[in-house]
Amino acid sequence: MNKISFFCLICAIDCIVVNSLHAQNSIQIKNVLEFSRNEVVAIPVSDLKSFLTKNKETDFRIKDSNNKYFPIQWIDYDGDGENDELLFQANIEAKKTNSYTIVADSKVQVPESKLTTYSRLVPERADDYTWENDKIAFRMYGSKGQQEALQGIKGSTLSSGVDIWLKRTDQPIINKWYKGYLTDPMYYHKDTRGEGYDPYQVGNSRGTGGIGVWKNDSLQVSQNFVTSKTIAEGPLRTVFELTYNPWSEFGVKETKRISLDLGSNFSKFESNFESEKQVLNYTIGITLHKNEGEAKLNDKSGYYLHWEKIDDAFVGEGIVVDPKIVEKSVAFKSKTPDQSNLLVVTKPKNKLVYYAGFAWQKSGQIQTQKDWEVLLQKQSQIIANPLLIKIK
Structure with a gap:
């Protein structure tokens, strides 16, 4: 050659x-x-x-x-x-x-994100589990909080409902707010720093995205979570798992994996179930509080809206789910405290996946109920049409 x-x-x-x-x-x-x-x-x-x-x-x-x-x-x-x-x-x-x-x-440094997601167990206030991104924050309640609530200790919560924290900063607030709580138990219940606050009442309601089994116009629910495990927290996604003792007359054992992405108004909930008896359904809820807000149900598209005024501004809460798994939905009103809930009744499968989230008027993300409905509509389309990824 x-x-x-x-x-x-x-x-x-x-x-x-x-x-x-x-x-x-x-x-x-x-x-x-x-x-x-x-x-x-x-x-x-x-x-x-x-x-x-x-x-x-x-x-x-x-x-x-x-x-x-x-x-x-x-x-x-x-x-x-x-x-x-x-x-x-x-x-x-x-x-x-x-x-x-x-x-x-x-030689090229991976860029650092100015924004982040975060989650952790909070032993300094009983044992809340709290998570956030640049737009929203949530928390749920653990077994120590349950024990203290049963003992009548003020400030503790017996509930498997999902609490929401109204934030109007894109920076993390969890550690800061809990640090303030240690010297002032009302620290994060007052919006005095321009970052937001927690005025949301959960009680025994479903909050924004808690679940149960709907039977005879009554919701059977779990108590507080018993274990938690942080899987990831970082610039783009936080992921964790909660487990629950068997609950309801059906003996439901549940492991709940929750994730939240940067820039999203919706947490993703993935509950895996085992049960001793055949379950009638699994039902996702949003508290209607004192029935003074407006509920909108859309079984065809799989999104569910609640719009209410909390103090001096409006909050939109919502659930988005694959409409194929929905049996029915109802805005159930009760005179019993914490028992008025928007309920989405789903077919009983071993795994339930749905999205629950919110937006606060003072955050600047929305201003009207229509704005919030548009976000819900988009989320339902996003779930039905994921981005198409091809690696060549």
């Missing part, structure tokens, strides 16, 4: 290698909906094997066509020490496809 032929052969091989690497390291994400979407994208590590067999996870970077690099987050869901998913946030216009490139470059 002469030198020219050898040189051509080498060039051909190089070309093949470059093209092969390019084909393996390109991510295309398509938005099929009529509105733009700014969402956290999750890519299974198994889809990245061709890249990770040759490169380290620590060198992994993602950039767009303008050479802009993105914050990323790895998550190990099962705790085996091996990451299961890679997360990054994509902003894609309506009916458009964005292309991203995976590169291995330890």
Whole structure:
């Protein structure tokens, strides 16, 4: 073989290698909906094997066509020490496809996000479990709080309902508010710092997204969670699990996995069930408080709206679920405190997945009930039409 032929052969091989690497390291994400979407994208590590067999996870970077690099987050869901998913946030216009490139470059620093998600168990106030992102915050109540409530200790809560914290800052507030609570138990119940507060009454209602079994116009519910486990907290997604002692006449055992993504007004709830007896249904609820707000039910699209005034501003709460699993819905009003709830009755499956969330007028995210309904409508379409991800 002469030198020219050898040189051509080498060039051909190089070309093949470059093209092969390019084909393996390109991510295309398509938005099929009529509105733009700014969402956290999750890519299974198994889809990245061709890249990770040759490169380290620590060198992994993602950039767009303008050479802009993105914050990323790895998550190990099962705790085996091996990451299961890679997360990054994509902003894609309506009916458009964005292309991203995976590169291995330890010299490029992964950008830090100015915003974040966060969750933790809070032993300094009984044992709440609290979680937040840049838009919203929630909490649920643990077994110590239950024991204190049964003992009549003031400030404790016996409930498996979901509390919401009204925040109007994109910065984390959980640690700050609980630190203030240690010296002033009313610290986060007053909006004196311009960050928001917690005026939301849960009691034995479902709060925003608690569940139960609906039978004979009565809701059978669990008591407080008994164990918690933080799975992930980071710039793009926080994930944790709660377990409950058997509840209801059906002997339901429940493990609830909850996640919240950056930029979203909705937590994702995934409840896994086992039961001693055949369950009639699993029902998701939103408290109607004193029945002074407005409820709107949409079984066809799978979204459910409550709009109410709390103190001097309005709050929209909502549930979004796959309409195929819904049996019926009702705005159930009762004269018994905490028993008025918007109820979404679903078919009894071993796993129930739904989204529950809210928006506060003072946060600037919404101003009217229509604004809130639009967010719910979009969330229902997002669930039905996930972003299409192709790795080449």
